[in-house]
Structures are given as structure tokens and as C-alpha cells.
Amino acid sequence: MYAIKRELKLNKVETSLLRGNAGFKRWVYNFGLDLVQASWEFVDIQASDAKRIDAIKKVFTQVTMQKPENVWMKKYPSTVYQSAFIDLKRAFARWREGLSGFPCKKSKKKGDSFTVYKTAGVYPAKGQPPIPFTNRVVISPGKQIKLPGLKEFRLKERIDFYCSSQTFTVSRTANKWFVSFVLDAEKVPPIIHPIERIGVDLGVKALATCSDGSKYDMPVATTRAKTKLGKLQWRNRNKTLGSKKLKISASKNACKYYNATARQHARIANIRQDTTQKMTTDLSRKAYAIRIEDLNVSGMIANQKLASAVSNNCFYEIRRQLIYKQAHYGTKVELVDKWYPSSKKCSRCSHIQPMKLSERVFQCQNPQCGHIQDRDENAAVNLEFAPDDKVRLA
Numbered sequence: 534m535y536a537i538k539r540e541l542k543l544n545k546v547e548t549s550l551l552r553g554n555a556g557f558k559r560w561v562y563n564f565g566l567d568l569v570q571a572s573w574e575f576v577d578i579q580a581s582d583a584k585r586i587d588a589i590k591k592v593f594t595q596v597t598m599q600k601p602e603n604v605w606m607k608k609y610p611s612t613v614y615q616s617a618f619i620d621l622k623r624a625f626a627r628w629r630e631g632l633s634g635f636p637c638k639k640s641k642k643k644g645d646s647f648t649v650y651k652t653a654g655v656y657p658a659k660g661q662p663p664i665p666f667t668n669r670v671v672i673s674p675g676k677q678i679k680l681p682g683l684k685e686f687r688l689k690e691r692i693d694f695y696c697s698s699q700t701f702t703v704s705r706t707a708n709k710w711f712v713s714f715v716l717d718a719e720k721v722p723p724i725i726h727p728i729e730r731i732g733v734d735l736g737v738k739a740l741a742t743c744s745d746g747s748k749y750d751m752p753v754a755t756t757r758a759k760t761k762l763g764k765l766q767w768r769n770r771n772k773t774l775g776s777k778k779l780k781i782s783a784s785k786n787a788c789k790y791y792n793a794t795a796r797q798h799a800r801i802a803n804i805r806q807d808t809t810q811k812m813t814t815d816l817s818r819k820a821y822a823i824r825i826e827d828l829n830v831s832g833m834i835a836n837q838k839l840a841s842a843v844s845n846n847c848f849y850e851i852r853r854q855l856i857y858k859q860a861h862y863g864t865k866v867e868l869v870d871k872w873y874p875s876s877k878k879c880s881r882c883s884h885i886q887p888m889k890l891s892e893r894v895f896q897c898q899n900p901q902c903g904h905i906q907d908r909d910e911n912a913a914v915n916l917e918f919a920p921d922d923k924v925r926l927a
């Protein structure tokens with residue numbers, strides 16, 4: 534699977550159309566969430582979440598949508614509310630499995646998104662399978678894209694080839710709108726990797742240090758952008774976006790401030806994405822087997838002193854990217870047991886000694902060795918040569 538994401542070039546009418554769609558999706562999602570919770574109190578306890586949501590969908594289409602005050606809902610494609618219910622089901626399933634917290638309400642402040650798709654293909658006869666590819670939208674090369682159920686939109690960057698997809702997700706971050714969709718095509722993995730195996734130490738100081746001596750850093754621009762964000766937040770610490778309860782609408786300056794903060798947050802996220810994407814691509818091109826530490830990320834974020842550095846260096850994101858790039862680059866990602874003493878061990882004589890977090894240089898205390906190396910480099914080499922029983926495939 535291979536995904537494409539492009540920024541949309543919109544005029545005011547188009548922006549308000551997309552905002553409307555996103556608002557409709559948000560409305561339906563929150564409506565469903567409220568009703569699921571309410572149903573726990575008076576409907577029998579046996580029904581599963583999915584069944585409840587199916588019943589709520591029926592109420593929505595047959596009662597809520599037919600009310601005269603809800604006529605506005607009919608101008609949006611039906612796939613928007615369909616996918617809102619699918620999302621809600623997924624959110625409840627993830628919560629039940631303990632993968633994420635209880636589904637929370639969608640809010641305009643946190644960005645917008647909605648999904649549209651081309652509905653099932655043409656059915657030739659009763660009981661026969663649909664004719665293949667009729668449920669797909671064909672996208673021709675160029676700067677235009679037709680979204681199913683909506684109109685044609687312009688793109689800021691062109692698509693270079695003919696491709697097709699069924700499902701399209703439109704999202705907004707700060708004031709930019711994007712469309713993303715998945716292609717079935719696979720990238721062909723390259724066969725030759727210059728390095729057989731590499732150990733990568735994801736650090737607090739440097740972003741990553743590799744056992745071949747190369748180093749990747751988070752650019753200074755992130756620190757600068759974060760300082761700017763902090764200043765912005767502090768100067769506007771008393772601004773609120775009005776109050777629904779007291780019926781006070783938001784002031785123009787408050788709106789301006791909230792837009793500016795959203796843009797600044799997006800900028801920081803973009804710099805981080807750019808850096809980690811480039812780094813993981815580089816690593817995947819360079820080495821066949823990539824060994825990283827199997828870190829307990831949520832545990833490290835709970836540690837106040839490490840939290841900022843850890844979230845800045847996005848350990849989990851790097852790991853996620855390396856893993857999904859396996860298919861594109863034909864690599865193998867290996868996780869080294871988190872109890873393996875990679876930073877406490879001497880990479881030359883295997884002597885183990887305590888190392889404080891503040892010590893940046895590894896100085897071997899074994900009198901016969903006396904090896905001196907940068908702390909992170911030493912750890913990276915240890916990861917590369919970790920014994921096989923401490924290593925598992927990601």
C-alpha cells in the first residue's frame with residue numbers, strides 16, 4: 534500500500550464547502566457518541582458497540598435527517614455520514630482493546646477532516662460479484678482531482694501518473710487543506726543495500742546516532758519555532774474564544790490568535806515530519822537490517838525531565854516510519870530488548886559499568902581496555918552486535 538497526500542488549492546466558496554462537509558461529519562460523530570453513551574443506561578446491556586452504532590445510524594437516517602430543521606444535511610454526500618459511523622465504530626473497538634482512551638468529541642479547534650468514497654460498483658446480476666474497478670475513481674496526471682460526491686478540486690502539486698483509489702480523506706491543519714488517498718501499487722524494493730546491518734541509537738541529545746559513525750540532528754528551527762510558540766501563548770494567556778454558556782461570541786483578535794497558534798503548531802509538526810521522514814528514508818536506503826532499541830516510550834514521557842526531549846525527538850514516529858518503509862525499501866527492522874544494557878556496555882571488551890544520563894562520553898573502567906568513545910556511538914555499536922536472543926523482528 535502506498536499513500537498520496539496533496540495540498541488543495543481552494544477559493545472561498547470551495548473552502549466553505551469543505552468546512553461544511555467537515556462540520557457535518559463532526560456533527561454526526563458527536564451525535565453517535567452521545568447516543569451510544571445514553572443507550573448504555575436504558576437499552577439492554579448485551580448488545581455490542583457495533584450493533585448499537587448500527588441502530589443509531591438507522592435512527593439518524595430515518596428520523597433525524599428527515600426533520601425539517603436538518604434539511605442542510607441533504608446537500609452533503611451520504612458517504613460523509615457513513616464514514617463518520619465507521620470511524621466511531623473503530624474508535625470504540627480501539628478503546629475496548631485498550632489501544633486508546635475513550636472516544637472524545639470532535640471539535641473545530643483541533644482541525645477538521647472527513648472521508649468520502651465511491652460507493653460499491655455495478656452489480657451485474659443477483660448474487661454475482663461486482664464488476665472490478667467500477668468502484669474506483671481514476672485520477673489522471675495533472676493538478677486536478679475529482680472527489681466522489683463532490684466536485685473537481687485543484688491541487689498545489691501535480692500528480693505524475695494515472696492511478697485509482699476508492700476512498701479519499703480531506704483534512705485541515707491550521708489553514709491548509711489536504712486530500713489523501715491510498716494506492717494499491719507497491720514501490721519496488723531496491724535489492725542492493727550498501728550496509729548489511731546498522732545499529733541506531735535514538736537519543737535525547739542527537740536525534741539518532743548510527744554505528745557507522747553518522748549522526749542525525751533535529752534542526753535548530755524546531756527550538757526557535759517552539760520559543761516563538763511559547764511567547765505567543767504567554768502574551769495571549771488571557772484570551773478565550775468566547776463562551777457558549779454566557780452567549781459571548783469570540784472576538785476578532787481572539788480568532789486571529791487561535792489561528793496563529795494553530796499555524797505555529799503545524800509548522801513545528803511539519804519540521805519534525807520532514808526531518809524524521811528524510812532520516813528514515815536515508816537509513817532504509819543505506820542498510821538492510823536496522824536495529825533499534827525497543828523503548829518504553831510512554832514510560833519515558835512520564836519522566837518529567839525526559840518528556841520534552843523524547844517527544845521532540847519522536848521515538849515512536851521514527852520506529853513507525855522505519856517499520857512501514859520495510860515494504861518500500863526491502864529492509865528489516867529489528868528491535869533490541871529494552872533491558873539489554875546498550876549504553877552501559879563497552880563496545881570493545883563487553884565490560885559493563887553504570888552510566889549516568891549526564892555522562893556524554895563512555896570511558897571503559899576495565900584497566901586492560903580503557904576504551905573511550907562517544908556515549909551514543911558506543912550504544913549504537915552495541916545495538917548492532919547485540920546477541921540474537923535479545924533481538925526480535927518488529
Ligand SMILES: [Zn+2]
Pocket residue numbers: 879880881882883884897898899902903904
Ligand atoms: Zn572496554
